[in-house]
Amino acid sequence: MFPGCLSIFCQDAIKFTSIRKVRQLCRIIPYNRSCCPVTYVFFNSETRHLSSTGSRHQQVGEDIEQSLTAEVWDIVVSGGGLVGSAMACVLGYSSVLLDKKILMLETGPPFSQKPLTEKYSNRVFALTPATRDLLNSFKAWDNICSVRLKPVKRMQVWEACSDATISFQHTGMLHDVAYIVENEVILGGVMEQLAKISDRVTVLNHAKVTEYVLPKQGGINEWVEIKLENGRKLKTKLLIGADGMRSLVRKTMNVNYTAWNYDQKAIVATLKLSEPTENNVAWQRFISTGPIALLPLSDDQSSLVWTATSELADQLMAMPEDNFVDALNSAIWDESKKNPIVEKTLGTLNSFLNTLWPGEGSVRQLPPNILSIDEGSRACFPLGLGHAAHYVAPRVALVGDAAHRIHPLAGQGVNLGFGDVQALAKLLVNSVYDGNDIGTLEPLLEYETERQRHIVPTMCVIDGLNRLYSTDLLPVVLLRSLGLHLTDTFRPIKERIISHASS
């Protein structure tokens, strides 16, 4: 229903070369000030290693890590991706959690914002207004706006076998339906805010966790133990697993995880349009091999997410770039699959509806023509679905892709993750404000219920849509075309869909 985007990547570690390691050190120092011997060791080691290049930071880092061993943390967020860092940020900015010690574990090096180039990244997300509000709650949205993003005013979805179209927009296109933002821009915006509260949220980079020891069911007063690769041990009252679709936290929780791989791959690329337009519409066309989505980046550039069967995807990836653009244009414009019977029925229905409610339904807009793709921006990744039966256990909660992974066709993946962050933070803050221990199970269970009620239906609908549109079978095509057309005509239903997808 909604244009595709790269939800799948949202938890993967971002590999950047570390430029601002010194800054990272500064973030950790305030934490040590409370402890004199450690400060001593720290400065000692720093002077000792000043002359020796390269190993210095590593050594200092190790000393700091040593000092962490004796410490008990209130909250440990495992994973510093988009969702993990947003989690740490929301908790860190909460006035109720002001005295809580929060640690974020990240396997990668410290984040450093690459200087922005003309070239857009091929890793983009469609963020919903709810996600915008979450990021705005800790002022990260301002940072994102000051870099770059593209508001989407309208979404148009149509298919290859008929003219049935649906479009989503707010009345008069006054409000934005979504925002197309690059991964690095979001992460940069969040990280900038996180650096401002380094006294409350500590970021530990290069932290590879080998084992989590969770408290047993009913063991209220045991804490979570975290063992790092370098032998260090941490303890925490609450562990938040934001460690992506291959989550170790989830595996340790030993919950049932329903997962399957689609025989589909998604190809992403940055596209150059043949002529500059207003370009504020997100396009998605369902063809039987999978949906193609065009997400606006600027007046003359768009981002592509082309879901195709694995076989076709491999062929497309092997093509020269010129041929790929031709294949793409023909996939967007191809009319040969149209079925005359469906067209005729649809026409009858349309004229019938027009007599009942003249003026309802949306005007069909034509998608842009693609001129070329950014050199080397093509990338491909496999798609799958996954869902954990439980998001929480005593003193543990999963957020984002660690708990659920979905098909990117509706662009919901990362937004669901941010929704988790919002819900969990709200319940934790309320619970702590009521004097509960941060790891109390009741609010965690409430979080699980609230999120699963939203996420499970979303996943089912998205998976269902993917299956519904993967066939050319006449009765199916007929039914789905009529269904889509009717949905488009009935505004209340459409508004329900918009509000569900953007909450």
Next chain:
Amino acid sequence: MQMKFLKKSNQSMQTIICQHCQRNTGHQLSTLPKVYRPSSVNTAKNIQTIICQQATKLSTTNYTRQMSSTINPEELQKFRLLSQKWWDSRGDFAVLRAMNSLRIPLVRDGLKHTGIASLKATLGPKPLDGLKILDVGCGGGLLCEPLARLGAIVTGIDPLQENIEVAKQHSAQDPQISGQITYLVSSVEEQVQNQPSYYDAVVASEVVEHVDNVEVFISSAVDLVKKGGSLFFTTVNRTWLSYVLAICIAEWGLRIVPRGTHEWSKFIPPVNLKEQLESKNCHIQLLHGMCYNPVTRKWSWITDSSVNYALHAVKLNETHTT
């Protein structure tokens, strides 16, 4: 003097408790001097009566005020059997624990509104920072711990040594709060002699319906509070509906509360409580009904106070003249 002890399932763990002060004498059956040992442990339905010198000594010093005691020995016996279950997440006190979602905000926001908590503190993580709160009948510390987390300096008193032991053990597991809570085997009338007008707030949650001499209890509670301080009560009304819901359904039907916990005749209508507090120069700030949903296992505020209710009173500064 006489002394009672209770035979528990584990014979070696038997503790000897004075019938009057309800204090643990520190003796166990095996360590008790031979003269005081009962001839047969199994006789007299697990309860043995023996003479003890320690109890005799104690009785002459501390327990001369027996006539005004608010502690009911039968109630103590009931709760002694349940003392290990306070923190059991699905256990007998789950309903009481769930009530924290109402009574903590009641105390927190109540103290905020009366202005006794500093405005600066109420915006931060410790809204009750530095306030001295007495939790009467603290049990296993279900209420003391959250209040301490919100910054209060909490004193929890309970007549049962077993409860105090459980409470102490449990709070010791969280180093951040253990320093802020003092647990004592004591009663309000004993506390009022030591620390009159000392507390910013006194909380008696689900206690009033278990005490003897409600008047003495309430007047002692009021005396413990500073002028301008608050008193918080939650208890059960005495109506036919409370008989049906709190006893028939909760204890016998759904069994969410242990059988025999409540005695209907000891329930207190809010009017009585109000009158007694007003006669002690208190202003009734708030009276709300509370309702428990056994399906969602959650409490919520309602306007009707014919079953469970909560009351917030403020001790007035000026002496009321009539």
